[in-house]
Amino acid sequence: MKVLKQNQYNQGVGKYKLLSSTSGVGSIITTKLGSYVLISDINKWRFIKWANSKIEIVRTNNTDDRKVYELSKSEISNRGIEFIDDQRFIKFIKSEKKLENLVCLIGIPHMALNESFNTPNWKNHPIRTALERTGEQFEGVSSHYMINGTHFPKWFKNGKGDLKKIGEWFSLWERECRSHPQTLKLDYFAPPRDAGHFIREMPSKNEDGNTITIREYKTLEQTNLILICPNGHLSDIPWANYLRWKTEKYLRIRKDDDNGEDLLSNEKVGPCCSNPKLKWTESKTKSEGYGSIYIECNSCGLGSGSDKDKPKINLEGINSLEPHCIGQKPWELDLDNPTIIPYENCFIRNDNNNGREKMRIALVTANNVYYTNGFSSLFIPMHIAENKPKELIDSINILEKKYTKHFERTAITRNDYWNTKFNFNDFLIDNDINPENEAVFKNQLESEFLSSANDIDINDKHEEYRWQEYRCFSTHSSLPNITENKGLRFKDIVLPNELTDFFKKIQQVEELKVTNVQLDFTRVKPKERIVVNGEVQESSSGQNIFSIDSKELYTLPANETLGEGLFFEFSNDKINSWVSENIGELENRFGKYLNAIPDSNSQGLSSKMKIYNNKYKHFLIHSFSHMMMRELEFSCGYPTASLKERLYISTNPEKQMSGVLIYTAEGSEGSMGGLVSQGEPEKILEIIKKGLERSITCSSDPLCWESEGQGIFDLNLSACFSCSLVAETACEEMNLGLDRRVLVDEEFGYFKSIQT
Structure with a gap:
């Protein structure tokens, strides 16, 4: 198809990819035309900007958070945009990203492109229909629901x-x-x-x-070369400056150890001349790599090789460039005024002397150009997650807000506020709260309010978040499908006798919702989250996906997927007895991971610390999860790319977790009861038995079975692509921390007694 018009440049990108590990705000995508586009921050997305302004008006006219939430839901839903209802997740994001005024999450619209003119199929689009129904402008606004980007490199x-x-x-x-x-x-x-x-x-x-x-x-x-910074910044290579710098290096005007630290400074390096006319030539054979690419200026003659002061300049050695970062953030570029690139100060992280961070050269398509930091939430109703009545949760939130306003003025204590400023009856009337037993409710509210002053901040919020989900499955044998619980429905199965020793329960999760958001992103290295002795450390801060003040951000884009799954809760008693009975063999096999705390400077520290913290349980449950996903592929036709795992593993005495949820992924096959049907008692036993039997052999044996370390950082033992690894999108832990022998070994295998 000829590329002749502006709309031909529209690029189809799946909405789920936009919040995946490879795409999102700050990422560079390759278009079908072979060029590169940098995804703009969410405040350049017109539908986010519109939703944010609507919610701001709602907040201005209402002080009740419950009313703000419901009115925002109405405003957004009435215009055809998906409103994602997961208040537990919103509370977590507000705390995790310090977004104190976040109100809601909205879904990224699906905008399909037609083949004739590469423009959105807008005529019968549900958003257009909704806008028409509400009497709002709907003609010519299809681009408002598309994702914006800018060319990069320039x-x-x-x-x-x-x-x-x-x-x-x-x-x-x-x-x-x-x-x-x-x-x-x-x-x-x-x-x-x-x-x-x-x-x-x-x-x-x-x-x-x-x-x-x-x-x-x-x-x-x-061009396809850029400069990236460990703090997430991104810069174009100033080729006129590079030409001058490389010439001066060649002529020994600059020191041998000068790696272009001042390349981005026009004061210290500057362009080759006042009016550069650059020319880029490449050898037809390109046999010398960067050495076969030459650059010169037709204005001043630099790089032309015309005399000894103007030698030929190629790109050889460009990978050694390390210019000081000037903190540019081109993904925040104002698309209507693209001449000024937003920037911030950039210093080396954790350097008390505020040393300037250095950038490095990268190909646009290199893996280290972009690492997203996302988070997924399994919908759990708030009253179940916090194990409190809904009225109590609403009331404590309102009361805390009122107390904070008083405290800011007079620093009044909680006791004094409750005894002198608080009127319980007026509180119920003013906020339309109707508890069944007011006396009991008052005692509950008083206890919650006064004790919250003594609450200890949770060190690992991620573990607490998973614990809420695990506790929901573990403490309930079923969940009625009432209005408050809409989006989550499950029930216990009757465990076959052969499995009662190994599992506390297996559940068929008939309905579930998983929501994904992008929190931030990094470059050069992924953002690692490391837990040492219960304390959480992060390797980098990451760049935000928004460009406005955090207090003015009221909504975030998200993707919500519906599915089904199977939940397995292991018996902690069985795990403990298994470890004690086989401690010698287990220590001999896993000792190198567990006997000493991993080196804080080693690569893959996050994964190593998870294994170190979770001990043998990590290998056991994670390996079982992969065995089940692969067996569902063999026995039932599910490709592992259509499944995902959600691991619940913790040795924290207060939050012991020993389980896994295997569920259908977004847009996948088998979301209409197929996976749940495999959880019937007679079928689940057969699938587990067949999976264990298949785990005994591998086409790479005996090398795989006898392996003492394989995979990234040698974090897998008897586990390879032939027997244990699954699609990268299906695994939470990058296919690391696996060993099939922990399941089936004749000496120490957890399931050795039920093999067929």
């Missing part, structure tokens, strides 16, 4: 090797449009074109079906 070259930033190429295009006003328009520039390379005039049709004549031009080629 450097493009034409067939002759002329190298310019996109702004300069667009200025040439504007001049060409003025010369051909009948057949050329500004929006025909995308994807970027060389106004100096006209190909032909040709007939075409517009969206109304009328025949028009348009001029076709050669497209430009985007």
Whole structure:
């Protein structure tokens, strides 16, 4: 298909990919045309901006958080946008990201593109229908529900090797449009074109079906080298500065150990001349890598090789560049005023001397350019998660808000506030709270309010969040499908006799909701979350996905998926007896992971610490999870990419967890009862037995069975792609911490007694 118009540059991206491990705010995606686009922050997404402004109005006119939530839900839902109802998750994000005014989460709209003009299928879109029903503008606003981005890198070259930033190429295009006003328009520039390379005039049709004549031009080629910073910043390579710096290095004007620290400073390096006209040439064979790419300036002659002061300059050694970072954040670029790149100060993390961080060269498509930090939430109703009546949760939230306002003025104690400022009856009337027994409710409210002053901050909020989910499954044999619990429904199965020693329970989860959000992102290295002696440490702070003040952010984009699953809770008594009976063999096999705390400077510290903290239980439950997913693939036709695991493993005495939830992933097969049906007592026993039998052999044996360490950081033992590993999207722990022998070994295997 010819690429001739602005709308041809629209790129289809699955909405689930936008919040995945590889895409999201700050990521660079490769378009189908081969160019690169940087995803803008969420405050450039028009539907987020609109929702934020609507919620701001609602908050201004209402002080009751419950009313704000319900009115926001109505405002957003009435306009066809998905409102994601998970208040437990919102409370967690508010605490985790310090977003004190966050109200709700909204779904990313699905905008399919038609094949004719590559524009959204808007005519019968549900959002358009909803807007029309509410009497709001619906014509020509389809782009408001699409994700915005900007070209990055900004450097493009034409067939002759002329190298310019996109702004300069667009200025040439504007001049060409003025010369051909009948057949050329500004929006025909995308994807970027060389106004100096006209190909032909040709007939075409517009969206109304009328025949028009348009001029076709050669497209430009985007460069693919950028600068990335460990603090998440991103910069273009200033090629005119690089040409001058490399020339001075070649002529020994600069020191041998100068790695371009001042490359991004026009005061200390600066461009080759006042009016650079750069030319990029490449050897046809490209046999020398970067050494076969040359750069020169046609204005000042630098890099031309015309004399000894202007030697030929190539890109050899460019990987050693380490310029000081100037904190640029081009994903926050104002798309209507793209000349000024937002920035912030950038220093080395945990450096008391505020040393400046250094950037490094990367290919646009390199893995280390982008690492997202996401979080997923399994919907659990608040009253079940916090194990309190709904009225009590609402009341304590309102009371805390009122007390905080008083405390800010007079620093009044909780006891004094309760005894002198608080009127219980007025409180119930003013806030429309109707408990069944007011006397009991008053005692509960008083106890909660006065004791909250002594609450100890939870060190590991992530563990607490998982504990709420685990406790919900563990303490309930079923969950009635009433209004408050809509989105979660499960029930215990009758355990087959052969499994009663090994599992406390197995549940069929007939209905569940999982919500995913992006919290932030990093570059160079992924953000690791390390728990040492109960204390949480993070390897980096990450870059936010929003650009406005955190107090003015009221909503975040999210993806909600519906599915079903199977929950397995292991018997802690059985695990303890299994460990004590086989302690010699287990120590001999896993001692290298568990006997000494991992080196704080080692790679993969997060995974190593999880294994160290969870001990033998980690290998046991994680290996069982993978065995089940693979067996469901063999026995029932589920590809592992259509399944996901949610591990509940903890040795914390107050939050002992020994379980796993296997559930269907977004957009996958088998979300209509297929997975739940495998949880019937007679079927689940057969699947477990077959999985254990299949785990005994591997096509890579005996190497795999006898392995003393394989996989990343050698964190797997008897586990490889042939026997234990699953699709990366299915595993929570990057396919690490696995060993099938812990399940089936004749000497120490947990399930050795039920093998067929």
